[in-house]
Amino acid sequence: MRWRLARTLWLVQFAYMAEYRAEIALWALSGVLPFIMLGLWSAAGNGTGLELGLSPAELGRYFLCVFVVRQFSVVWVVWQFEEDALQGRLSPYLLQPLHPLWRYVAAHQAEQATRLPFVLLIASLFFALQPQAFAWPGPAGVLLGVLAVGLAFAINFLLQSLIATLCFWSERASALERLLYVPTVFLSGLVAPLQAFPPELRRLALHTPFPYLIGFPAQVLAGNPMGEGQTFDLAAGFAAMALWIALLLPLLALLWGAGVRRYSAMGA
Amino acid sequence: MELPMRYLISLRRFWGTALATQLEYQLNALIELLAMAGNLAGSLLVLWLFYRQGVALGGWSWNAVLVVLGAYTCLDGLTSTLLRPNLSRIVNHVQEGTLDFVLLKPIDSQFWLSLRTLSPAGLPELVVGVALMLWAGRRELGTLPPSAVGLAALLLLAAAVTLYALWFVLAATSIWFVKTWNATEVLRAALTAGRYPVSAYPSGLRTLFTLVLPVAFLTTVPAEALLGRLSLAGAVTSLLVAGVALAISRAFWGFALRFYTSASS
Numbered sequence: 001m002r003w004r005l006a007r008t009l010w011l012v013q014f015a016y017m018a019e020y021r022a023e024i025a026l027w028a029l030s031g032v033l034p035f036i037m038l039g040l041w042s043a044a045g046n047g048t049g050l051e052l053g054l055s056p057a058e059l060g061r062y063f064l065c066v067f068v069v070r071q072f073s074v075v076w077v078v079w080q081f082e083e084d085a086l087q088g089r090l091s092p093y094l095l096q097p098l099h100p101l102w103r104y105v106a107a108h109q110a111e112q113a114t115r116l117p118f119v120l121l122i123a124s125l126f127f128a129l130q131p132q133a134f135a136w137p138g139p140a141g142v143l144l145g146v147l148a149v150g151l152a153f154a155i156n157f158l159l160q161s162l163i164a165t166l167c168f169w170s171e172r173a174s175a176l177e178r179l180l181y182v183p184t185v186f187l188s189g190l191v192a193p194l195q196a197f198p199p200e201l202r203r204l205a206l207h208t209p210f211p212y213l214i215g216f217p218a219q220v221l222a223g224n225p226m227g228e229g230q231t232f233d234l235a236a237g238f239a240a241m242a243l244w245i246a247l248l249l250p251l252l253a254l255l256w257g258a259g260v261r262r263y264s265a266m267g268a
Numbered sequence: 269m270e271l272p273m274r275y276l277i278s279l280r281r282f283w284g285t286a287l288a289t290q291l292e293y294q295l296n297a298l299i300e301l302l303a304m305a306g307n308l309a310g311s312l313l314v315l316w317l318f319y320r321q322g323v324a325l326g327g328w329s330w331n332a333v334l335v336v337l338g339a340y341t342c343l344d345g346l347t348s349t350l351l352r353p354n355l356s357r358i359v360n361h362v363q364e365g366t367l368d369f370v371l372l373k374p375i376d377s378q379f380w381l382s383l384r385t386l387s388p389a390g391l392p393e394l395v396v397g398v399a400l401m402l403w404a405g406r407r408e409l410g411t412l413p414p415s416a417v418g419l420a421a422l423l424l425l426a427a428a429v430t431l432y433a434l435w436f437v438l439a440a441t442s443i444w445f446v447k448t449w450n451a452t453e454v455l456r457a458a459l460t461a462g463r464y465p466v467s468a469y470p471s472g473l474r475t476l477f478t479l480v481l482p483v484a485f486l487t488t489v490p491a492e493a494l495l496g497r498l499s500l501a502g503a504v505t506s507l508l509v510a511g512v513a514l515a516i517s518r519a520f521w522g523f524a525l526r527f528y529t530s531a532s533s
Contacts, residue, residue: 026450030457039473040464044323051321175299182303186310196317 060133145221168259189215326467334404342397348390433513
Protein backbone atom coordinates (compact mmCIF):
# COMPACT_ATOMS: atom_id res chain seq x y z
CA MET A 1 0.00 0.00 0.00
CA ARG A 2 2.73 2.40 1.05
CA TRP A 3 4.78 1.33 -1.93
CA ARG A 4 1.94 1.92 -4.36
CA LEU A 5 1.29 5.33 -2.90
CA ALA A 6 4.92 6.34 -3.27
CA ARG A 7 5.04 5.01 -6.82
CA THR A 8 1.91 6.87 -7.91
CA LEU A 9 3.02 10.08 -6.26
CA TRP A 10 6.38 9.88 -7.97
CA LEU A 11 4.95 9.01 -11.40
CA VAL A 12 2.48 11.90 -11.27
CA GLN A 13 5.20 14.34 -10.35
CA PHE A 14 7.51 12.92 -13.01
CA ALA A 15 4.90 13.38 -15.73
CA TYR A 16 4.41 16.94 -14.53
CA MET A 17 8.13 17.74 -14.51
CA ALA A 18 8.78 16.12 -17.87
CA GLU A 19 6.42 18.70 -19.38
CA TYR A 20 8.92 21.40 -18.45
CA ARG A 21 12.08 19.83 -19.81
CA ALA A 22 13.34 23.01 -21.47
CA GLU A 23 12.85 24.96 -18.26
CA ILE A 24 14.71 22.36 -16.25
CA ALA A 25 17.56 22.38 -18.77
CA LEU A 26 17.91 26.10 -18.22
CA TRP A 27 17.88 25.64 -14.46
CA ALA A 28 20.62 23.06 -14.88
CA LEU A 29 22.63 25.55 -16.93
CA SER A 30 22.26 28.21 -14.27
CA GLY A 31 24.48 26.06 -12.05
CA VAL A 32 27.62 27.09 -13.95
CA LEU A 33 29.27 28.65 -10.90
CA PRO A 34 31.50 25.60 -10.16
CA PHE A 35 32.96 25.80 -13.66
CA ILE A 36 33.73 29.50 -13.29
CA MET A 37 35.43 28.78 -9.97
CA LEU A 38 37.34 25.88 -11.52
CA GLY A 39 38.72 28.32 -14.09
CA LEU A 40 39.82 30.67 -11.35
CA TRP A 41 41.40 27.99 -9.15
CA SER A 42 43.17 26.19 -11.96
CA ALA A 43 44.56 29.44 -13.41
CA ALA A 44 45.74 30.45 -9.93
CA GLY A 45 47.36 27.04 -9.44
CA ASN A 46 49.44 27.40 -12.60
CA GLY A 47 53.01 28.12 -11.61
CA THR A 48 52.13 30.10 -8.50
CA GLY A 49 52.69 28.80 -5.03
CA LEU A 50 49.07 27.77 -4.40
CA GLU A 51 49.01 24.89 -1.94
CA LEU A 52 45.81 22.89 -2.24
CA GLY A 53 46.71 19.27 -1.73
CA LEU A 54 44.73 18.48 -4.89
CA SER A 55 46.32 17.72 -8.25
CA PRO A 56 44.95 19.63 -11.28
CA ALA A 57 43.04 16.51 -12.35
CA GLU A 58 41.56 16.09 -8.86
CA LEU A 59 40.62 19.76 -8.78
CA GLY A 60 38.83 19.51 -12.13
CA ARG A 61 37.00 16.38 -11.06
CA TYR A 62 36.09 17.99 -7.77
CA PHE A 63 34.41 21.00 -9.35
CA LEU A 64 32.59 18.83 -11.89
CA CYS A 65 31.28 16.76 -8.99
CA VAL A 66 30.27 19.95 -7.17
CA PHE A 67 28.16 20.76 -10.22
CA VAL A 68 26.63 17.27 -10.23
CA VAL A 69 25.96 17.22 -6.49
CA ARG A 70 24.27 20.58 -6.70
CA GLN A 71 22.03 19.42 -9.51
CA PHE A 72 20.79 16.53 -7.39
CA SER A 73 20.54 18.27 -4.06
CA VAL A 74 18.88 21.51 -5.08
CA VAL A 75 15.81 22.21 -2.94
CA TRP A 76 13.10 24.75 -3.70
CA VAL A 77 10.50 23.63 -1.17
CA VAL A 78 10.40 27.06 0.51
CA TRP A 79 8.97 28.85 -2.55
CA GLN A 80 6.53 26.10 -3.40
CA PHE A 81 5.34 25.83 0.18
CA GLU A 82 5.04 29.58 0.61
CA GLU A 83 2.89 29.79 -2.50
CA ASP A 84 0.75 26.84 -1.46
CA ALA A 85 0.27 28.28 2.02
CA LEU A 86 -0.55 31.78 0.77
CA GLN A 87 -3.02 30.57 -1.85
CA GLY A 88 -4.76 28.17 0.51
CA ARG A 89 -3.84 25.04 -1.42
CA LEU A 90 -2.30 23.69 1.75
CA SER A 91 -5.65 23.12 3.41
CA PRO A 92 -6.77 20.19 1.21
CA TYR A 93 -3.27 18.72 1.45
CA LEU A 94 -3.53 18.74 5.22
CA LEU A 95 -6.78 16.79 5.06
CA GLN A 96 -5.27 13.97 3.04
CA PRO A 97 -3.88 10.94 4.89
CA LEU A 98 -0.38 11.78 3.71
CA HIS A 99 2.10 14.17 5.23
CA PRO A 100 2.19 17.17 2.84
CA LEU A 101 5.98 17.25 2.88
CA TRP A 102 6.08 13.86 1.11
CA ARG A 103 4.41 15.49 -1.87
CA TYR A 104 7.30 17.93 -2.11
CA VAL A 105 9.87 15.19 -1.67
CA ALA A 106 8.35 13.34 -4.63
CA ALA A 107 8.31 16.53 -6.70
CA HIS A 108 12.00 17.13 -6.01
CA GLN A 109 13.00 13.59 -6.84
CA ALA A 110 10.98 13.61 -10.05
CA GLU A 111 12.67 16.83 -11.05
CA GLN A 112 16.07 15.32 -10.34
CA ALA A 113 15.23 12.42 -12.62
CA THR A 114 14.44 14.81 -15.47
CA ARG A 115 17.73 16.58 -14.84
CA LEU A 116 19.73 13.39 -15.28
CA PRO A 117 20.14 13.56 -19.11
CA PHE A 118 21.37 17.16 -19.01
CA VAL A 119 23.81 16.41 -16.24
CA LEU A 120 25.18 13.42 -18.17
CA LEU A 121 25.49 15.58 -21.27
CA ILE A 122 27.39 18.33 -19.47
CA ALA A 123 29.62 15.83 -17.68
CA SER A 124 30.56 14.11 -20.94
CA LEU A 125 31.23 17.49 -22.53
CA PHE A 126 33.47 18.36 -19.61
CA PHE A 127 35.46 15.15 -19.88
CA ALA A 128 35.73 15.56 -23.66
CA LEU A 129 37.37 18.94 -23.03
CA GLN A 130 39.47 17.76 -20.09
CA PRO A 131 40.15 14.05 -20.62
CA GLN A 132 42.97 14.04 -18.07
CA ALA A 133 40.46 14.73 -15.29
CA PHE A 134 38.59 11.51 -15.94
CA ALA A 135 38.88 8.56 -13.57
CA TRP A 136 36.45 5.68 -13.17
CA PRO A 137 35.73 5.36 -9.45
CA GLY A 138 34.60 1.73 -9.64
CA PRO A 139 31.19 0.36 -8.66
CA ALA A 140 31.78 0.81 -4.93
CA GLY A 141 32.86 4.40 -5.48
CA VAL A 142 29.76 5.17 -7.53
CA LEU A 143 27.53 3.59 -4.92
CA LEU A 144 29.13 5.59 -2.12
CA GLY A 145 28.88 8.74 -4.22
CA VAL A 146 25.18 8.21 -4.89
CA LEU A 147 24.58 7.54 -1.20
CA ALA A 148 26.44 10.72 -0.23
CA VAL A 149 24.44 12.79 -2.73
CA GLY A 150 21.19 11.29 -1.45
CA LEU A 151 22.08 12.12 2.14
CA ALA A 152 23.12 15.63 1.11
CA PHE A 153 19.72 16.08 -0.48
CA ALA A 154 18.07 14.82 2.71
CA ILE A 155 19.97 17.31 4.90
CA ASN A 156 19.27 20.17 2.52
CA PHE A 157 15.61 19.24 2.30
CA LEU A 158 15.28 19.11 6.08
CA LEU A 159 17.02 22.46 6.51
CA GLN A 160 14.86 24.14 3.89
CA SER A 161 11.70 22.54 5.21
CA LEU A 162 12.47 24.01 8.62
CA ILE A 163 12.44 27.44 7.00
CA ALA A 164 9.34 26.57 4.97
CA THR A 165 7.57 25.60 8.19
CA LEU A 166 8.15 29.14 9.42
CA CYS A 167 5.53 30.11 6.81
CA PHE A 168 3.00 29.15 9.46
CA TRP A 169 4.16 32.17 11.46
CA SER A 170 5.38 34.60 8.83
CA GLU A 171 4.05 35.01 5.32
CA ARG A 172 7.47 35.68 3.83
CA ALA A 173 9.71 32.88 4.94
CA SER A 174 11.51 32.91 1.60
CA ALA A 175 13.37 36.04 2.69
CA LEU A 176 14.98 33.92 5.42
CA GLU A 177 16.07 31.45 2.78
CA ARG A 178 18.23 34.22 1.34
CA LEU A 179 20.11 34.36 4.62
CA LEU A 180 20.66 30.61 4.69
CA TYR A 181 21.92 30.80 1.12
CA VAL A 182 24.96 32.88 2.09
CA PRO A 183 26.77 30.21 4.17
CA THR A 184 25.54 27.57 1.73
CA VAL A 185 27.56 29.26 -0.99
CA PHE A 186 30.67 30.19 0.92
CA LEU A 187 31.17 27.46 3.52
CA SER A 188 30.00 24.43 1.56
CA GLY A 189 32.92 24.06 -0.80
CA LEU A 190 30.95 25.40 -3.75
CA VAL A 191 33.28 28.30 -4.51
CA ALA A 192 36.46 26.94 -2.95
CA PRO A 193 37.44 23.41 -1.94
CA LEU A 194 37.67 23.13 1.83
CA GLN A 195 41.34 22.25 1.41
CA ALA A 196 41.95 25.91 0.58
CA PHE A 197 40.53 27.10 3.93
CA PRO A 198 42.92 27.88 6.77
CA PRO A 199 42.74 25.06 9.38
CA GLU A 200 40.74 26.99 12.02
CA LEU A 201 38.11 28.09 9.53
CA ARG A 202 37.91 24.59 8.11
CA ARG A 203 37.32 23.14 11.55
CA LEU A 204 34.61 25.73 12.15
CA ALA A 205 32.97 24.95 8.80
CA LEU A 206 33.02 21.22 9.51
CA HIS A 207 30.90 21.84 12.60
CA THR A 208 28.12 23.24 10.41
CA PRO A 209 25.95 21.20 8.04
CA PHE A 210 27.10 23.17 4.99
CA PRO A 211 30.21 21.18 3.91
CA TYR A 212 28.03 18.07 3.92
CA LEU A 213 25.66 19.65 1.43
CA ILE A 214 28.24 19.98 -1.34
CA GLY A 215 31.91 19.63 -0.40
CA PHE A 216 31.90 16.20 1.18
CA PRO A 217 29.60 14.42 -1.33
CA ALA A 218 31.56 15.98 -4.19
CA GLN A 219 34.83 14.63 -2.77
CA VAL A 220 33.27 11.18 -2.37
CA LEU A 221 31.88 11.24 -5.90
CA ALA A 222 35.19 12.47 -7.30
CA GLY A 223 36.97 9.63 -5.53
CA ASN A 224 39.54 12.06 -4.15
CA PRO A 225 41.80 10.88 -1.32
CA MET A 226 40.34 10.94 2.18
CA GLY A 227 41.37 9.94 5.64
CA GLU A 228 44.63 10.59 7.49
CA GLY A 229 45.88 14.13 6.88
CA GLN A 230 43.02 14.96 4.51
CA THR A 231 40.12 17.33 5.02
CA PHE A 232 37.47 14.64 5.08
CA ASP A 233 37.38 11.14 6.45
CA LEU A 234 34.97 8.80 4.68
CA ALA A 235 33.48 7.14 7.78
CA ALA A 236 33.48 10.31 9.87
CA GLY A 237 31.84 12.22 7.04
CA PHE A 238 28.99 9.76 6.69
CA ALA A 239 28.61 9.69 10.47
CA ALA A 240 28.33 13.48 10.52
CA MET A 241 25.67 13.35 7.81
CA ALA A 242 23.66 10.79 9.77
CA LEU A 243 24.03 12.93 12.88
CA TRP A 244 22.69 16.03 11.14
CA ILE A 245 19.71 14.10 9.84
CA ALA A 246 19.06 12.67 13.30
CA LEU A 247 19.17 16.19 14.68
CA LEU A 248 17.08 17.97 12.06
CA LEU A 249 14.34 15.37 11.64
CA PRO A 250 12.82 15.60 15.17
CA LEU A 251 13.28 19.37 15.08
CA LEU A 252 11.24 19.56 11.89
CA ALA A 253 8.55 17.26 13.31
CA LEU A 254 8.32 19.46 16.39
CA LEU A 255 8.13 22.71 14.46
CA TRP A 256 5.67 21.28 11.96
CA GLY A 257 3.37 20.10 14.75
CA ALA A 258 3.43 23.50 16.42
CA GLY A 259 2.88 25.21 13.07
CA VAL A 260 -0.09 23.12 12.03
CA ARG A 261 -1.79 23.80 15.34
CA ARG A 262 -1.30 27.49 14.70
CA TYR A 263 -2.38 27.28 11.06
CA SER A 264 -5.58 28.95 10.10
CA ALA A 265 -5.96 28.89 6.35
CA MET A 266 -6.25 32.23 4.62
CA GLY A 267 -9.74 33.51 5.19
CA ALA A 268 -10.70 30.69 7.53
CA MET B 269 11.80 70.00 -24.57
CA GLU B 270 8.29 69.02 -23.61
CA LEU B 271 8.70 65.30 -24.30
CA PRO B 272 11.70 64.57 -22.01
CA MET B 273 9.97 66.51 -19.25
CA ARG B 274 6.96 64.28 -19.52
CA TYR B 275 9.16 61.22 -19.12
CA LEU B 276 10.94 62.72 -16.12
CA ILE B 277 7.67 63.52 -14.40
CA SER B 278 6.41 60.00 -15.07
CA LEU B 279 9.62 58.57 -13.65
CA ARG B 280 9.21 60.56 -10.44
CA ARG B 281 5.67 59.31 -10.01
CA PHE B 282 6.68 55.71 -10.77
CA TRP B 283 9.45 55.63 -8.21
CA GLY B 284 7.55 57.62 -5.60
CA THR B 285 4.75 55.06 -5.56
CA ALA B 286 7.19 52.15 -5.66
CA LEU B 287 9.06 53.49 -2.62
CA ALA B 288 5.83 54.05 -0.74
CA THR B 289 4.80 50.41 -1.32
CA GLN B 290 8.17 48.97 -0.41
CA LEU B 291 8.42 50.87 2.85
CA GLU B 292 5.57 48.69 4.09
CA TYR B 293 7.98 45.77 4.38
CA GLN B 294 10.60 46.92 6.84
CA LEU B 295 11.63 43.51 8.09
CA ASN B 296 12.39 42.51 4.51
CA ALA B 297 14.74 45.46 4.21
CA LEU B 298 16.63 44.33 7.30
CA ILE B 299 17.00 40.80 5.94
CA GLU B 300 18.20 42.15 2.58
CA LEU B 301 20.78 44.24 4.42
CA LEU B 302 22.02 41.21 6.34
CA ALA B 303 22.16 39.13 3.17
CA MET B 304 24.19 41.83 1.47
CA ALA B 305 26.66 42.00 4.34
CA GLY B 306 26.96 38.21 4.30
CA ASN B 307 27.52 38.10 0.56
CA LEU B 308 30.19 40.77 0.70
CA ALA B 309 31.95 39.03 3.59
CA GLY B 310 31.84 35.76 1.65
CA SER B 311 33.31 37.37 -1.47
CA LEU B 312 36.11 38.85 0.63
CA LEU B 313 36.71 35.42 2.17
CA VAL B 314 37.11 33.80 -1.25
CA LEU B 315 39.54 36.49 -2.38
CA TRP B 316 41.48 36.15 0.86
CA LEU B 317 41.79 32.38 0.29
CA PHE B 318 43.89 33.22 -2.77
CA TYR B 319 45.84 36.17 -1.42
CA ARG B 320 46.76 34.64 1.93
CA GLN B 321 48.80 32.11 -0.05
CA GLY B 322 50.46 34.88 -2.03
CA VAL B 323 48.49 34.23 -5.23
CA ALA B 324 47.67 37.49 -7.00
CA LEU B 325 44.66 36.85 -9.24
CA GLY B 326 45.70 37.75 -12.77
CA GLY B 327 48.54 39.82 -11.30
CA TRP B 328 46.16 42.22 -9.55
CA SER B 329 47.15 43.40 -6.09
CA TRP B 330 44.78 42.95 -3.12
CA ASN B 331 43.55 46.55 -3.22
CA ALA B 332 43.14 46.51 -6.99
CA VAL B 333 41.08 43.34 -6.89
CA LEU B 334 38.86 44.96 -4.26
CA VAL B 335 38.12 47.70 -6.78
CA VAL B 336 36.80 45.00 -9.14
CA LEU B 337 34.70 43.55 -6.33
CA GLY B 338 33.38 47.06 -5.65
CA ALA B 339 32.34 47.46 -9.28
CA TYR B 340 30.61 44.06 -9.16
CA THR B 341 28.79 44.92 -5.93
CA CYS B 342 27.65 48.20 -7.43
CA LEU B 343 26.24 46.51 -10.55
CA ASP B 344 24.64 43.80 -8.43
CA GLY B 345 22.94 46.53 -6.44
CA LEU B 346 21.69 48.07 -9.66
CA THR B 347 20.36 44.67 -10.69
CA SER B 348 18.34 44.31 -7.49
CA THR B 349 17.17 47.93 -7.57
CA LEU B 350 16.05 48.28 -11.16
CA LEU B 351 16.68 45.37 -13.49
CA ARG B 352 15.17 42.46 -11.58
CA PRO B 353 12.00 44.20 -10.31
CA ASN B 354 11.19 45.57 -13.77
CA LEU B 355 12.49 43.18 -16.37
CA SER B 356 11.37 39.99 -14.62
CA ARG B 357 7.82 41.28 -14.91
CA ILE B 358 7.82 41.30 -18.70
CA VAL B 359 7.27 37.54 -18.59
CA ASN B 360 4.17 38.00 -16.45
CA HIS B 361 2.83 40.71 -18.74
CA VAL B 362 3.16 38.36 -21.70
CA GLN B 363 1.67 35.41 -19.84
CA GLU B 364 -1.32 37.25 -18.44
CA GLY B 365 -1.91 39.43 -21.46
CA THR B 366 -1.43 42.67 -19.53
CA LEU B 367 1.21 43.69 -22.05
CA ASP B 368 -1.72 44.97 -24.10
CA PHE B 369 -2.37 47.68 -21.53
CA VAL B 370 1.28 48.69 -21.51
CA LEU B 371 1.36 49.00 -25.29
CA LEU B 372 -1.74 51.19 -25.27
CA LYS B 373 -0.24 53.75 -22.89
CA PRO B 374 0.85 57.04 -24.50
CA ILE B 375 4.42 56.42 -23.40
CA ASP B 376 7.29 54.41 -24.85
CA SER B 377 6.70 50.77 -23.93
CA GLN B 378 10.39 49.92 -23.43
CA PHE B 379 10.73 52.91 -21.10
CA TRP B 380 7.67 51.86 -19.12
CA LEU B 381 8.71 48.21 -18.85
CA SER B 382 12.29 49.04 -17.86
CA LEU B 383 11.76 51.77 -15.29
CA ARG B 384 8.22 51.30 -13.95
CA THR B 385 9.26 50.34 -10.44
CA LEU B 386 12.24 50.35 -8.14
CA SER B 387 13.21 48.25 -5.17
CA PRO B 388 15.14 50.16 -2.50
CA ALA B 389 16.56 46.89 -1.15
CA GLY B 390 19.41 47.09 -3.63
CA LEU B 391 20.36 50.70 -2.87
CA PRO B 392 22.70 49.95 0.06
CA GLU B 393 24.59 47.56 -2.18
CA LEU B 394 25.00 50.29 -4.80
CA VAL B 395 26.40 52.69 -2.20
CA VAL B 396 28.67 50.11 -0.60
CA GLY B 397 30.00 49.11 -4.03
CA VAL B 398 30.94 52.67 -4.94
CA ALA B 399 32.46 53.25 -1.51
CA LEU B 400 34.52 50.07 -1.77
CA MET B 401 35.81 51.10 -5.20
CA LEU B 402 36.89 54.53 -3.99
CA TRP B 403 38.37 53.28 -0.72
CA ALA B 404 40.35 50.45 -2.29
CA GLY B 405 41.41 52.69 -5.18
CA ARG B 406 42.80 55.24 -2.75
CA ARG B 407 44.65 52.60 -0.81
CA GLU B 408 46.18 51.34 -4.04
CA LEU B 409 47.24 54.69 -5.50
CA GLY B 410 47.43 57.09 -2.55
CA THR B 411 45.31 59.75 -4.24
CA LEU B 412 42.74 59.35 -6.97
CA PRO B 413 42.96 61.90 -9.77
CA PRO B 414 39.52 63.37 -10.54
CA SER B 415 39.92 62.48 -14.21
CA ALA B 416 40.26 58.78 -13.31
CA VAL B 417 37.20 58.94 -11.06
CA GLY B 418 35.24 60.65 -13.82
CA LEU B 419 36.28 58.09 -16.44
CA ALA B 420 35.50 55.22 -14.07
CA ALA B 421 32.05 56.67 -13.39
CA LEU B 422 31.40 57.03 -17.10
CA LEU B 423 32.51 53.45 -17.82
CA LEU B 424 30.50 52.10 -14.90
CA LEU B 425 27.50 53.79 -16.42
CA ALA B 426 28.36 52.20 -19.78
CA ALA B 427 28.62 48.85 -17.98
CA ALA B 428 25.19 49.39 -16.47
CA VAL B 429 23.76 50.13 -19.93
CA THR B 430 25.36 46.99 -21.38
CA LEU B 431 24.04 44.89 -18.52
CA TYR B 432 20.58 46.35 -18.94
CA ALA B 433 20.56 45.72 -22.70
CA LEU B 434 21.63 42.08 -22.27
CA TRP B 435 18.97 41.49 -19.64
CA PHE B 436 16.28 43.27 -21.61
CA VAL B 437 16.93 41.28 -24.78
CA LEU B 438 16.70 38.03 -22.82
CA ALA B 439 13.52 39.15 -21.10
CA ALA B 440 12.05 40.26 -24.44
CA THR B 441 12.43 36.73 -25.83
CA SER B 442 9.47 35.86 -23.59
CA ILE B 443 7.29 37.19 -26.42
CA TRP B 444 8.09 33.90 -28.19
CA PHE B 445 8.90 31.53 -25.35
CA VAL B 446 6.50 32.86 -22.71
CA LYS B 447 8.61 31.33 -19.93
CA THR B 448 12.04 32.90 -19.58
CA TRP B 449 12.62 33.29 -15.87
CA ASN B 450 15.37 30.77 -16.13
CA ALA B 451 17.11 32.36 -19.08
CA THR B 452 17.80 35.45 -17.00
CA GLU B 453 18.85 33.13 -14.15
CA VAL B 454 21.51 31.64 -16.46
CA LEU B 455 22.68 35.14 -17.31
CA ARG B 456 22.92 36.08 -13.64
CA ALA B 457 24.93 32.96 -12.84
CA ALA B 458 27.34 33.60 -15.69
CA LEU B 459 27.78 37.24 -14.70
CA THR B 460 29.04 36.29 -11.23
CA ALA B 461 32.30 35.71 -13.08
CA GLY B 462 32.64 39.51 -12.92
CA ARG B 463 33.57 39.34 -9.24
CA TYR B 464 37.15 38.71 -10.30
CA PRO B 465 39.35 40.48 -12.87
CA VAL B 466 39.03 38.83 -16.24
CA SER B 467 42.78 38.21 -16.49
CA ALA B 468 42.46 35.76 -13.57
CA TYR B 469 40.78 33.19 -15.84
CA PRO B 470 42.41 30.72 -18.24
CA SER B 471 42.67 32.00 -21.81
CA GLY B 472 39.60 30.15 -23.12
CA LEU B 473 37.29 31.60 -20.49
CA ARG B 474 38.93 34.99 -20.87
CA THR B 475 38.01 35.07 -24.56
CA LEU B 476 34.48 33.95 -23.72
CA PHE B 477 34.08 36.69 -21.11
CA THR B 478 35.36 39.37 -23.48
CA LEU B 479 33.83 38.49 -26.82
CA VAL B 480 30.68 36.49 -26.10
CA LEU B 481 29.53 37.60 -22.66
CA PRO B 482 30.87 41.10 -22.01
CA VAL B 483 31.84 40.36 -18.40
CA ALA B 484 35.18 42.10 -18.92
CA PHE B 485 33.49 45.40 -19.81
CA LEU B 486 31.18 45.20 -16.81
CA THR B 487 33.66 45.18 -13.94
CA THR B 488 37.28 44.86 -15.06
CA VAL B 489 37.24 47.87 -17.41
CA PRO B 490 35.73 50.39 -14.93
CA ALA B 491 38.19 49.14 -12.27
CA GLU B 492 41.10 49.60 -14.65
CA ALA B 493 39.90 53.10 -15.43
CA LEU B 494 39.84 54.02 -11.75
CA LEU B 495 43.35 52.65 -11.30
CA GLY B 496 44.59 54.58 -14.34
CA ARG B 497 45.57 51.43 -16.22
CA LEU B 498 43.06 51.60 -19.04
CA SER B 499 44.16 52.39 -22.57
CA LEU B 500 42.16 54.84 -24.64
CA ALA B 501 41.18 52.01 -26.97
CA GLY B 502 39.76 50.05 -24.04
CA ALA B 503 37.63 52.98 -22.91
CA VAL B 504 36.33 53.66 -26.41
CA THR B 505 35.53 49.97 -26.98
CA SER B 506 33.59 49.83 -23.74
CA LEU B 507 31.51 52.87 -24.71
CA LEU B 508 30.93 51.41 -28.17
CA VAL B 509 29.80 48.08 -26.70
CA ALA B 510 27.31 49.90 -24.49
CA GLY B 511 25.99 52.00 -27.38
CA VAL B 512 25.64 49.05 -29.72
CA ALA B 513 24.01 46.91 -27.02
CA LEU B 514 21.46 49.60 -26.27
CA ALA B 515 20.68 50.06 -29.97
CA ILE B 516 20.29 46.31 -30.38
CA SER B 517 17.91 46.09 -27.41
CA ARG B 518 15.84 48.89 -28.90
CA ALA B 519 15.71 47.29 -32.35
CA PHE B 520 15.06 43.86 -30.87
CA TRP B 521 12.07 45.12 -28.91
CA GLY B 522 10.56 46.59 -32.05
CA PHE B 523 11.18 43.31 -33.85
CA ALA B 524 9.71 41.24 -31.01
CA LEU B 525 6.56 43.32 -30.86
CA ARG B 526 5.81 42.43 -34.45
CA PHE B 527 5.34 38.86 -33.26
CA TYR B 528 3.20 39.74 -30.29
CA THR B 529 -0.34 38.58 -30.80
CA SER B 530 -1.96 39.73 -27.55
CA ALA B 531 -3.55 37.28 -25.16
CA SER B 532 -7.03 37.02 -26.58
CA SER B 533 -6.27 36.79 -30.29
